[in-house]
Amino acid sequence: xxxxxxxxxxxxxxxxxxxxxxxxxxxxxxxxxxxxxxxxxxxxxxxxxxxxxxxxxxxxxxxxxxxxxxxxxxxxxxxxxxxxxxxxxxxxxxxxxxxxxxxxxxxxxxxxxxxxxxxxxxxxxxxxxxxxxxxxxxxxxxxxxxxxxxxxxxxxxxxxxxxxxxxxxxxxxxxxxxxxxxxxxxxxxxxxxxxxxxxxxxxxxxxxxxxxxxxxxxxxxxxxxxxxxxxxxxxxxxxxxxxxxxxxxxxxxxxxxxxxxxxxxxxxxxxxxxxxxxxxxxxxxxxxxxxxxxxxxxxxxxxxxxxxxxxxxxxxxxxxxxxxxxxxxxxxxxxxxxxxxxxxxxxxxxxxxxxxxxxxxxxxxxxxxxxxxxxxxxxxxxxxxxxxxxxxxxxxxxxxxxxxxxxxxxxxxxxxxxxxxxxxxxxxxxxxxxxxxxxxxxxxxxxxxxxxxxxxxxxxxxxxxxxxxxxxxxxxxxxxxxxxxxxxxxxxxxx
Amino acid sequence: xxxxxxxxxxxxxxxxxxxxxxxxxxxxxxxxxxxxxxxxxxxxxxxxxxxxxxxxxxxxxxxxxxxxxxxxxxxxxxxxxxxxxxxxxxxxxxxxxxxxxxxxxxxxxxxxxxxxxxxxxxxxxxxxxxxxxxxxxxxxxxxxxxxxxxxxxxxxxxxxxxxxxxxxxxxxxxxxxxxxxxxxxxxxxxxxxxxxxxxxxxxxxxxxxxxxxxxxxxxxxxxxxxxxxxxxxxxxxxxxxxxxxxxxxxxxxxxxxxxxxxxxxxxxxxxxxxxxxxxxx
Numbered sequence: 001x002x003x004x005x006x007x008x009x010x011x012x013x014x015x016x017x018x019x020x021x022x023x024x025x026x027x028x029x030x031x032x033x034x035x036x037x038x039x040x041x042x043x044x045x046x047x048x049x050x051x052x053x054x055x056x057x058x059x060x061x062x063x064x065x066x067x068x069x070x071x072x073x074x075x076x077x078x079x080x081x082x083x084x085x086x087x088x089x090x091x092x093x094x095x096x097x098x099x100x101x102x103x104x105x106x107x108x109x110x111x112x113x114x115x116x117x118x119x120x121x122x123x124x125x126x127x128x129x130x131x132x133x134x135x136x137x138x139x140x141x142x143x144x145x146x147x148x149x150x151x152x153x154x155x156x157x158x159x160x161x162x163x164x165x166x167x168x169x170x171x172x173x174x175x176x177x178x179x180x181x182x183x184x185x186x187x188x189x190x191x192x193x194x195x196x197x198x199x200x201x202x203x204x205x206x207x208x209x210x211x212x213x214x215x216x217x218x219x220x221x222x223x224x225x226x227x228x229x230x231x232x233x234x235x236x237x238x239x240x241x242x243x244x245x246x247x248x249x250x251x252x253x254x255x256x257x258x259x260x261x262x263x264x265x266x267x268x269x270x271x272x273x274x275x276x277x278x279x280x281x282x283x284x285x286x287x288x289x290x291x292x293x294x295x296x297x298x299x300x301x302x303x304x305x306x307x308x309x310x311x312x313x314x315x316x317x318x319x320x321x322x323x324x325x326x327x328x329x330x331x332x333x334x335x336x337x338x339x340x341x342x343x344x345x346x347x348x349x350x351x352x353x354x355x356x357x358x359x360x361x362x363x364x365x366x367x368x369x370x371x372x373x374x375x376x377x378x379x380x381x382x383x384x385x386x387x388x389x390x391x392x393x394x395x396x397x398x399x400x401x402x403x404x405x406x407x408x409x410x411x412x413x414x415x416x417x418x419x420x421x422x423x424x425x426x427x428x429x430x431x432x433x434x435x436x437x438x439x440x441x442x443x444x445x446x447x448x449x450x451x452x453x454x455x456x457x458x459x460x461x462x463x464x465x466x467x468x469x470x471x472x473x474x475x476x477x478x479x480x481x482x483x484x485x486x487x488x489x490x491x492x493x494x495x
Numbered sequence: 496x497x498x499x500x501x502x503x504x505x506x507x508x509x510x511x512x513x514x515x516x517x518x519x520x521x522x523x524x525x526x527x528x529x530x531x532x533x534x535x536x537x538x539x540x541x542x543x544x545x546x547x548x549x550x551x552x553x554x555x556x557x558x559x560x561x562x563x564x565x566x567x568x569x570x571x572x573x574x575x576x577x578x579x580x581x582x583x584x585x586x587x588x589x590x591x592x593x594x595x596x597x598x599x600x601x602x603x604x605x606x607x608x609x610x611x612x613x614x615x616x617x618x619x620x621x622x623x624x625x626x627x628x629x630x631x632x633x634x635x636x637x638x639x640x641x642x643x644x645x646x647x648x649x650x651x652x653x654x655x656x657x658x659x660x661x662x663x664x665x666x667x668x669x670x671x672x673x674x675x676x677x678x679x680x681x682x683x684x685x686x687x688x689x690x691x692x693x694x695x696x697x698x699x700x701x702x703x704x705x706x707x708x709x710x711x712x713x714x715x716x717x718x719x720x721x722x723x724x725x726x727x728x729x730x731x732x733x734x735x736x737x738x739x740x741x742x743x744x745x746x747x748x749x750x751x752x753x754x755x756x757x758x759x760x761x762x763x764x765x766x767x768x769x770x771x772x773x774x775x776x
Contacts, residue, residue: 012659014635063772067705075710238532238662240525326771331763332748336692364564366712405760426757429764
């Protein structure tokens, strides 16, 4: 089915359009709202800065994939004591096109934390309503535990290590169908096995008449007499795009772009962009006697859940070969020797439920992100590295490389890390996914997701979350967006 | 309403008085409607003799600097193949189009103005004294623009029209001061090879092309700083990287990778990651 109605690359002249609901962003949140709105009979236009990601165009190489499917080619960086790269997809379907397909429902304890901080949340956004929405979403996305037949060695070894250490673990629940374990989730699934939202929710929406404008970058929301009436945008081809909204404008452009759009629209109440939260991650490499073939098998098929309440979630990582190569130890001839055994290496990571709060602002028309870990976050990073090393040795690794400045380069047993992990954020090479809380409920928007200074303007993505979740947020984002959609359509709760 | 072709024909044949009248009655141009585009320029209203000595056709490019948000631009010299011939840029020795007379486009109360004093032109370049107000001939349509060159408050006889041609494909290095120069790229490739334990890297044109186009603006700046620091600072024995032979570089890479200083570790780790991406590209 043809997904994109307007390809902005060929829009040179001004283009005007109109719809009941105009949605900015086609990732999990935007797709959820689009599907709900289109199914309810509303006319829908979705504006997406990226282009349609066709699976026949997906390539294995990390660089080419990042250039095509990631914002800034995957080189976006949050600046703080240590610069931390963060990854965001940029394509029709958003980050769901390039994520690891990991599905978690919003943990009850996280929700309870939100409810205790936000009086009224439990009646406006009950946990049961969220859980019901998550149930429906998971059915559509075919969320299932990773099939052992396609898990591959890296995932099996993580399970073995966790079992040996007595840590709670499980196959990752993923949104895939007929996955063959090609290990290419992060470059876009070449087999179409990952049920990203372009293949599901957006397709459903388009079937019901929604229109997707790809290659169109929103510049701001037009607000007249306290009401959001249009989105002003620019096509990749240079033409100006204006889409009038008869009923609502929904921002679902990510926790980086959504607050910038609010600011660009003159909506500064509640300081959008402040309070950014995220899941920074550390990773450790291990070398086994037998080949692991880290690039084969389910990209991310197994996780250790036993440390979640400590704010640490451990996952097997399936990078492309170039990223895996960068995780090998040494340089010069020593590196070349390590490279000869590339297939014997596995990389596992620990995602941290960080308490740090950052800030997003526009500088020179681009996002500038400040984010610095707290001492507690650094302690979690150190604990994550330590546990990862223990897991590798428990799984039978011959050597482990923590890649932490100041720590031993090569470990032959986990005990060598005792007292050797510095409590200095700069020592830990990290990257960040899952960004939240830059336009949260109760501060920037009301508990009905609506902006107090612009009726009909809603924030539906993880910007609206009061905090990070400590787990992969795709399903929770979609569920929250689905409940937001009910507000958009009826002005009322849907439960 | 006249078609673009008719408008062009009228402008080409118009005298200075008519051009002045059209400029005065022109419409404001939306800056965002021209950014990212190359326009074909045609000089208007010049005496034939002057035309023969100067450029009848040229290109003007408009590009918003992602680092500063400023709308910048440059002129491209064209082979003078005739008014209706396709644009064919003159080429420098390295094959790049010859670009001259850089400028910033300012949004003033009177509309858009090209200001050559705000571009990276040589300090004594006379063009620095020139500004070009720009108008469109049809409200809301930026496909055909009219301008005049002005020295201070005085209009020169140099009018020009600009016709939208194609999106900007590349940005001259003069406007990307943070990007790696050709020499820095060669040093970067030597560092990549040393860190990865190779004698040399394979052809990396594809990587450099991608790196110049897609990443965040601070990517080039960061990589440049890392490459320069690792190449020229005396970080490890037997001396600064740039002075070493091929075999010595491999030894150096092992030593610098063992450096305990956090900043050095970060530099090495960053360049090594980029090297792996580049090598696999």
